[in-house]
Structures are given as C-alpha cells and as structure tokens.
Amino acid sequence: xxxxxxxxxxxxALICAVxxxxxxxxxxxxxxxxxxxxxLAVLYLLLGAEFVAMSQVIVYAGAVMVLFVFVIxxxxxxxxxxxxxxxxxxxxxxxxxxxxxxxxxxxxxRGFPNVGSVRFGDWEGGGAQQVGYALFTEYLLPFxxxxxxxxxxxxxxxxxxxxxxx
Amino acid sequence: MPANFTPSSDxxxxxxxxxxxxxxxxxxxVLDPFFAKKMPKLFGHLSIVAxxxxxxxxxxxxxxxxxxxxxxxxxxxxxxxFRILVMxxxxxxxxLSYRYLDRELSETSEYHALLLFSVVGxxxxxxxxxxxxxxxxxxxxxxxxxxxxxxLRDDKRNNEAALKYFLLGSFATGFLLYGVAxxxxxxxxxxxxxxxxxxxxxGTSPLVIGVATAMILVGLxxxxxxxxxxMWAPDVYQGAPAPVSAFMATAPKAAAFAILIRIFMTSFxxxxxxxEPFIWISALLSMTLGNFAALTQNNLKRxxxxxxxxxxxxxxxxxxxxxxxxxxxxxxxLAAYALMNIGAxxxxxxxxxxxxxxxxxEDLAGLGQKQPVTAxxxxxxxxxxxxxxxxxxxxxxxxxxxxxLKSNLVWLSVLGLLNSAVAAYYYLRLLVVMYMHEPxxxxxxxxxxxxxxxxxxxxxxxxxxxxxxxxxxxxTFARNSxxxxx
Numbered sequence: 001x002x003x004x005x006x007x008x009x010x011x012x013a014l015i016c017a018v019x020x021x022x023x024x025x026x027x028x029x030x031x032x033x034x035x036x037x038x039x040l041a042v043l044y045l046l047l048g049a050e051f052v053a054m055s056q057v058i059v060y061a062g063a064v065m066v067l068f069v070f071v072i073x074x075x076x077x078x079x080x081x082x083x084x085x086x087x088x089x090x091x092x093x094x095x096x097x098x099x100x101x102x103x104x105x106x107x108x109x110r111g112f113p114n115v116g117s118v119r120f121g122d123w124e125g126g127g128a129q130q131v132g133y134a135l136f137t138e139y140l141l142p143f144x145x146x147x148x149x150x151x152x153x154x155x156x157x158x159x160x161x162x163x164x165x166x
Numbered sequence: 167m168p169a170n171f172t173p174s175s176d177x178x179x180x181x182x183x184x185x186x187x188x189x190x191x192x193x194x195x196v197l198d199p200f201f202a203k204k205m206p207k208l209f210g211h212l213s214i215v216a217x218x219x220x221x222x223x224x225x226x227x228x229x230x231x232x233x234x235x236x237x238x239x240x241x242x243x244x245x246x247x248f249r250i251l252v253m254x255x256x257x258x259x260x261x262l263s264y265r266y267l268d269r270e271l272s273e274t275s276e277y278h279a280l281l282l283f284s285v286v287g288x289x290x291x292x293x294x295x296x297x298x299x300x301x302x303x304x305x306x307x308x309x310x311x312x313x314x315x316x317x318l319r320d321d322k323r324n325n326e327a328a329l330k331y332f333l334l335g336s337f338a339t340g341f342l343l344y345g346v347a348x349x350x351x352x353x354x355x356x357x358x359x360x361x362x363x364x365x366x367x368x369g370t371s372p373l374v375i376g377v378a379t380a381m382i383l384v385g386l387x388x389x390x391x392x393x394x395x396x397m398w399a400p401d402v403y404q405g406a407p408a409p410v411s412a413f414m415a416t417a418p419k420a421a422a423f424a425i426l427i428r429i430f431m432t433s434f435x436x437x438x439x440x441x442e443p444f445i446w447i448s449a450l451l452s453m454t455l456g457n458f459a460a461l462t463q464n465n466l467k468r469x470x471x472x473x474x475x476x477x478x479x480x481x482x483x484x485x486x487x488x489x490x491x492x493x494x495x496x497x498x499x500l501a502a503y504a505l506m507n508i509g510a511x512x513x514x515x516x517x518x519x520x521x522x523x524x525x526x527x528e529d530l531a532g533l534g535q536k537q538p539v540t541a542x543x544x545x546x547x548x549x550x551x552x553x554x555x556x557x558x559x560x561x562x563x564x565x566x567x568x569x570x571l572k573s574n575l576v577w578l579s580v581l582g583l584l585n586s587a588v589a590a591y592y593y594l595r596l597l598v599v600m601y602m603h604e605p606x607x608x609x610x611x612x613x614x615x616x617x618x619x620x621x622x623x624x625x626x627x628x629x630x631x632x633x634x635x636x637x638x639x640x641x642t643f644a645r646n647s648x649x650x651x652x
Contacts, residue, residue, distance in 0.1 A: 156280075
C-alpha cells in the first residue's frame with residue numbers, strides 16, 4: 001500500500017514539475033506547482049510527518065501559491081483565455097469533487113489507521129503533538145519572538161505601500 | 167507527556183528588556199490614530215521613555231544573570247553591556263530624528279515603532295545562546311532597518327538605498343543560514359556552547375567545519391560592513407535618511423560584532439587558528455579600503471560611511487587577537503565609536519537642511535564663526551574619530567592595538583596604526599574647512615540648534631570625554647564580562 005501511494009504521488013509530482021516548465025501560460029505553471037506541492041505533502045504524510053504535510057499544504061499550496069498567482073495577475077503576464085464551462089462540468093463538477101475527496105479520505109484512513117512518528121536513527125518525532133510540544137516548551141521563545149518579525153513585515157508593508165495622505 | 171508551558175519568573179526577568187520594547191512599539195501603533203496629527207513628537211518621547219525603562223530592565227536582568235528559556239538566551243555581562251549600548255544608541259537616534267522628521271514632514275509613529283523593534287532584535291541577538299535565536303534577532307533587526315532606510319518613500323535615493331540594502335542583506339542572511347544549517351547537520355544542536363564539544367567528540371572533518379565557519383563569517387561580515395563585503399555601505403549610508411544612517415552605522419553593527427565575537431569565541435574557539443588569518447586579512451582590507459576611499463570623498467555621509475568601514479577594520483583587529491582582552495577592547499571601542507559617530511551625524515543632519523541638500527564638505531565652511539558651539543562639539547567627535555588623547559577614540563584604539571600586540575599580531579598593529587595616520591587627514595580636512603574658511607551660504611542661513619539635536623550633540627560629547635578621561639569604569643566592566651557566559 002505504502003509503495004503504491006508513494007509511486008503514484010511521486011509520479012504525479014514529477015509530471016506536475018515537468019508541466020511547470022512546459023506550460024506557456026504562467027497561471028497554468030503556477031497551478032501545476034500547486035500539484036507538485038500537494039503531492040509532496042502526501043509524500044510527507046507517507047513518512048508519518050503529518051504536521052509537516054499539513055503545513056506544506058497550508059503554507060506552500062495555500063499562502064505562497066496565492067501570492068504567486070496574485071503577482072502574476074497584477075503583472076498581467078500573458079492573456080487569459082476564457083472557455084465557457086460545459087454543462088457536464090457544471091452538472092458533475094461538485095459531486096465528482098466530493099466523490100474524489102471521499103475516496104481519498106477512505107484510502108488514507110484504511111492505509112494509515114494510526115500514523116506513527118518519523119524515525120531517523122535514534123531520533124523520533126514529527127507528529128503534530130511532538131511539534132506542538134516542542135514549540136511551546138523548548139522553543140517557546142523563538143516561536144513567540146517570530147511574531148515581532150511578522151509584525152515588522154506588516155508595518156513595513158504599510159509604510160512602503162501607503163498612499164500619500166491629503 | 168508532562169507539560170509545563172509557563173516560563174519561570176527568572177526567565178521572564180531575563181527577557182524583560184525585549185518585552186518592554188516590544189510592548190512600547192505596539193503601544194505606539196495603537197496611539198497613532200489619536201495623536202499622529204496633533205502631537206507628532208509624542209511618539210519620540212514615548213520611545214525615549216521605553217528605552218530608559220528597557221535599560222533598567224537590562225540591569226534587572228543582569229542581577230539574575232544566567233541562561234533563560236531552556237538555554238536559548240544567556241544573560242551575562244557581555245549581553246548586558248551590548249543591550250544597554252544599543253538602547254543608548256536608540257535614545258540618541260530618537261533625539262536625532264525629531265528635527266529631521268519634522269523637516270521632511272514625515273509620519274513619526276511607524277518610524278519610532280520600527281526603531282524600537284529594530285533594537286528588540288539587536289538586544290535579542292546579543293543575549294542569544296542559540297543560532298536560531300541569533301537568526302531571528304538578526305532578521306528582526308535587519309528587516310526593521312531595511313524599511314527605515316527607505317522610510318521617505320518619495321525620495322529616490324531612499325528607495326535605492328533600501329532596495330540595495332534589502333537585496334544584499336537578504337543574500338548575506340542566506341549565507342549565514344547555510345552556515346547554521348551545516349552546523350546543525352554536523353552536531354544536531356544549535357546551542358552555541360554545546361557545538362565545540364560535539365564537533366570534537368564526533369571528529370568532524372576540519373574542511374566541513376571550515377565551510378560552515380566561512381558561511382557564517384560571510385553573513386556576519388556583511389552586517390558589520392567589513393571588507394570584502396563592504397560594497398553596499400557607502401551607497402546605503404548616503405541614500406538612507408541621515409538619522410537612520412547614524413543608527414545603521416552603530417547599533418546593528420555593534421550587535422553583529424557582539425554575535426561575531428560570541429560565535430567565534432565559543433562555538434568556533436577550537437578551530438581559531440583556522441579562521442584567524444581570514445579575520446586578519448579582512449581587518450587589514452577594511453582599514454585600508456575604508457581610509458583610502460574616504461580620502462577622496464566630498465559627500466559628508468559617504469565619507470562617514472567609508473570611515474565606518476575603516477572602524478570595522480580596527481574592530482576586526484580586536485577580534486583577530488582572539489583573547490579576552492581583545493573582546494574587552496572591542497566592547498570599549500564599539501561604545502566609543504557609537505558615541506562619536508552619532509555626534510558627527512548630528513552635525514550632518516543639522517547643516518544638511520530640508521531634503522538633505524547640503525552634504526558637501528564645503529558646506530561646513532565657516533561653521534566655527536557662525537555657530538561656535540556646534541563647531542566645537544564636532545571638533546570633539548572628529549578628534550575622537552582620529553584617536554587623539556583625552557577622547558574615547560584614543561583609548562579605544564589604544565586598547566585594541568595593545569590587545570593585538572599581546573597576541574603577537576605585530577604586523578597588523580603596525581599597519582593599523584599607519585592607517586590611523588592616513589585617517590587623520592580626512593578628519594582634519596573638515597576642521598580646516600570649518601575654522602579656516604569664510605562662511606558660505608549654507609552656514610550663513612543655518613537655523614539655530616533645536617533642543618533634540620542639541621541633546622544628541624551634547625550627550626555623546628560628554629560620553630566621549632568620559633570614556634577619554636575615565637576609561638577605567640567602562641573597561642573594568644568590559645573586562646569582567648569578556649569571559650563569555652559569566
């Protein structure tokens with residue numbers, strides 16, 4: 001089961017990665033990159049690093065990619081081509097999405113009923129619980145101080161991007 | 167799993183200065199909508215109060231010296247010295263900024279908030295005992311400074327300075343981070359004091375340690391603007407708002423030197439014979455390049471930028487000595503340098519006028535006749551920058567070269583002293599223009615000193631004299647805390 005999932009998602013990741021380079025339209029490239037990120041997240045999950053997998057989806061596939069797409073759209077790179085959505089897509093889109101989601105959930109649940117932790121040599125950890133525990137005990141200080149860093153970035157964005165008053 | 171999420175009260179006390187400054191920075195932004203129009207100076211006043219409170223916080227932290235937050239921070243004499251130094255620089259920068267922000271009709275609250283946060287980063291760096299903490303502190307300090315460098319958004323030179331500083335600075339941070347990653351890969355720890363033991367017990371190849379050391383040295387070499395990583399400094403110091411240049415040349419530099427000394431004197435102490443030649447070369451290059459380039463400058467800010475590169479060279483001589491006395495000498499020199507440099511920048515801000523139009527050396531002509539007090543104070547700072555006795559700069563250089571000679575760095579000391587002689591020329595040139603030339607348009611129409619700028623001139627002057635007449639007080643403290651971790 002592990003091997004099957006690994007091969008499947010490694011293959012998808014590779015295909016998407018090649019597609020990033022081959023696509024002519026920047027938005028398509030960016031969307032292929034989402035595919036790479038998502039497949040990588042599944043690979044992390046296979047390793048048992050559920051927390052890293054989750055952050056991979058939220059941070060890369062979510063935040064970073066949205067930023068990419070924003071920049072691409074702002075710079076108006078390439079012309080967007082509109083296709084009218086076919087009635088098939090309208091009718092079956094949402095049910096098909098739900099079905100695929102359900103299938104994925106089913107397989108993940110069957111394949112990994114209890115996700116263990118990552119092991120490298122004598123080191124063990126990587127689950128959400130362990131990461132959270134480390135963040136709030138041993139690494140509490142850097143975790144909290146990073147908020148100052150983010151705050152500065154926000155102030156900086158306001159300072160550098162604000163419109164002239166009056 | 168036993169969970170104890172609450173830090174102990176000692177932990178919190180050792181972290182007090184940063185908490186005070188962060189709270190003040192946040193408060194400033196909350197007050198912005200209410201007071202930004204009515205009382206633009208309020209934010210500066212509040213910042214000064216916060217810095218003073220934080221200095222007391224740092225002293226309080228020092229009274230319970232020791233590691234905090236599972237050994238990520240270490241409060242020792244060394245950390246306290248630099249914490250207080252960067253906070254004093256913060257106060258002086260606020261004093262420099264009152265008139266400047268007023269003249270440029272600029273927003274004040276974000277400026278002062280960024281300044282406070284930048285000092286939070288530096289204060290955190292100097293008290294770090296962990297490479298991750300050093301990295302976060304360095305980033306807080308740097309990002310705040312990048313933004314401050316481009317604070318006057320409509321000024322082209324500001325934009326250029328900020329962009330250049332940001333791109334090159336991020337690149338340098340990348341190097342530092344690679345070094346940190348290699349060290350973590352080799353040892354499995356980022357705690358500075360655990361690294362040497364683990365490196366030795368695992369018999370790591372010197373080549374890999376060398377690569378990690380070199381990466382970290384490149385990253386920090388950029389932050390201290392030591393040659394050959396000094397290229398950015400003149401452009402950035404010239405383009406940034408003058409009070410920010412004064413701040414950049416002192417506080418981030420002092421903090422970067424502090425962590426350079428801490429990393430290299432603890433983690434990489436066993437491989438010292440390997441990295442010492444590189445520090446030696448960098449010291450000589452910085453001194454020579456800085457001083458000779460400064461000779462030909464006609465722009466005051468650019469000249470001070472090259473002079474700051476040269477001073478980074480002198481400080482690297484103290485690092486190359488790699489002794490406790492060398493560390494103490496570097497600490498003393500950084501304090502003296504911060505005072506005289508800020509004083510010199512105060513005069514530059516005073517004469518430059520709106521939009522910083524008057525920055526040529528000739529613009530100082532006749533200052534001695536028109537504003538004798540300002541001229542006298544600038545004279546003190548210039549003499550201190552040269553290293554004339556009775557000023558802090560003299561004892562700073564004296565201790566550095568004394569430490570170098572003690573560590574048998576004879577050639578470096580000789581070349582360093584020759585360099586100081588070259589440097590005397592371009593500082594003395596300012597004195598000649600100021601006292602011997604007839605007053606020009608700039609000095610004739612000069613506004614009187616404002617209280618803020620006056621204080622930013624008088625306080626460093628008193629400090630410079632104090633360090634020059636009674637160096638023992640500061641040096642004793644520096645020597646007692648030069649053994650890191652005590």
